Amino acid sequence: MKTISVDDARAFDQYTIKEVGIPSLVLMERAALKSTENILSLKWDLQHVLIVAGSGNNGGDGLAVARLLKNKGVDAEVLLVGNPKHASIERTQQLNFAKHYGVKILDPNRIYWSKYTVIVDAIFGTGLSRDVAGNYPPIIKSINDAPAKKFSIDVPSGLNADTGKVMGTSVQADGTSTFAYAKKGMVTDNGKDYCGKLFVDDIGIYDPKTFEK
Ligand SMILES: NC(=O)C1=CN([C@@H]2O[C@H](COP(=O)(O)OP(=O)(O)OC[C@H]3O[C@@H](n4cnc5c(N)ncnc54)[C@H](O)[C@@H]3O)[C@@H](O)[C@H]2O)[C@@H](O)CC1
Numbered sequence: 144m145k146t147i148s149v150d151d152a153r154a155f156d157q158y159t160i161k162e163v164g165i166p167s168l169v170l171m172e173r174a175a176l177k178s179t180e181n182i183l184s185l186k187w188d189l190q191h192v193l194i195v196a197g198s199g200n201n202g203g204d205g206l207a208v209a210r211l212l213k214n215k216g217v218d219a220e221v222l223l224v225g226n227p228k229h230a231s232i233e234r235t236q237q238l239n240f241a242k243h244y245g246v247k248i249l250d251p252n253r254i255y256w257s258k259y260t261v262i263v264d265a266i267f268g269t270g271l272s273r274d275v276a277g278n279y280p281p282i283i284k285s286i287n288d289a290p291a292k293k294f295s296i297d298v299p300s301g302l303n304a305d306t307g308k309v310m311g312t313s314v315q316a317d318g319t320s321t322f323a324y325a326k327k328g329m330v331t332d333n334g335k336d337y338c339g340k341l342f343v344d345d346i347g348i349y350d351p352k353t354f355e356k
């Protein structure tokens with residue numbers, strides 16, 4: 144299986160958006176469609192689904208998954224984490240789309256973690272750049288301690304996708320949807336353990352070298 148570095152993943156994303164001209168939001172929708180398809184394919188109990196969405200584009204993916212699940216009649220609710228002032232454009236757009244379809248945005252002080260049957264981890268993806276700290280470790284602990292099945296978007300939040308090492312703490316996923324290519328860290332023993340069942344999704348992002356004229 145072809146594996147790439149986080150830097151490659153981010154460079155291929157930007158190449159697709161800036162050079163090729165496919166809008167970021169289009170890639171995000173494709174990422175969400177594939178992730179939703181993968182979650183449904185696992186045949187888990189979707190009675191109560193919680194999406195934990197960070198302030199960046201990984202969070203944007205998660206909000207799009209929440210909307211797609213809601214549109215399929217799944218009771219998907221969202222916990223927003225991270226500094227809303229740092230929210231990316233696409234994540235903000237996805238929040239508005241989700242609200243349009245009545246996706247419930249929860250009060251962070253009233254989360255009943257044990258209620259959920261599936262928790263979708265959309266806190267950090269390839270943007271993780273340092274050890275998880277601050278208010279994130281308790282959230283990740285609540286996710287890991289919850290009885291729900293866990294599904295991570297792109298990278299289990301807290302896993303270093305280059306080395307497969309845990310950056311302080313990480314979500315321990317039962318399934319992960321990663322985009323374009325598997326990241327090097329995901330095929331290490333530790334990485335495999337944290338990703339659970341790995342789906343590698345073609346969302347229209349490719350290594351430009353494969354198209355060198
Ligand atoms: N347009 C694109 O580039 C696409 C990006 N995609 C998604 O976007 C993700 C990358 O999004 P972003 O670059 O916004 O970053 P992330 O959404 O991975 O991270 C969010 C933000 O968290 C902050 N952060 C990093 N480490 C932290 C730490 N330890 N503690 C607290 N905050 C921390 C960073 O400022 C980062 O911007 C991918 O993993 C994928 O899920 C996909 O939607 C495909 C298209």
Ligand SMILES: [K+]
Nearest residue numbers: 264267296298
């Ligand atoms: K994630």
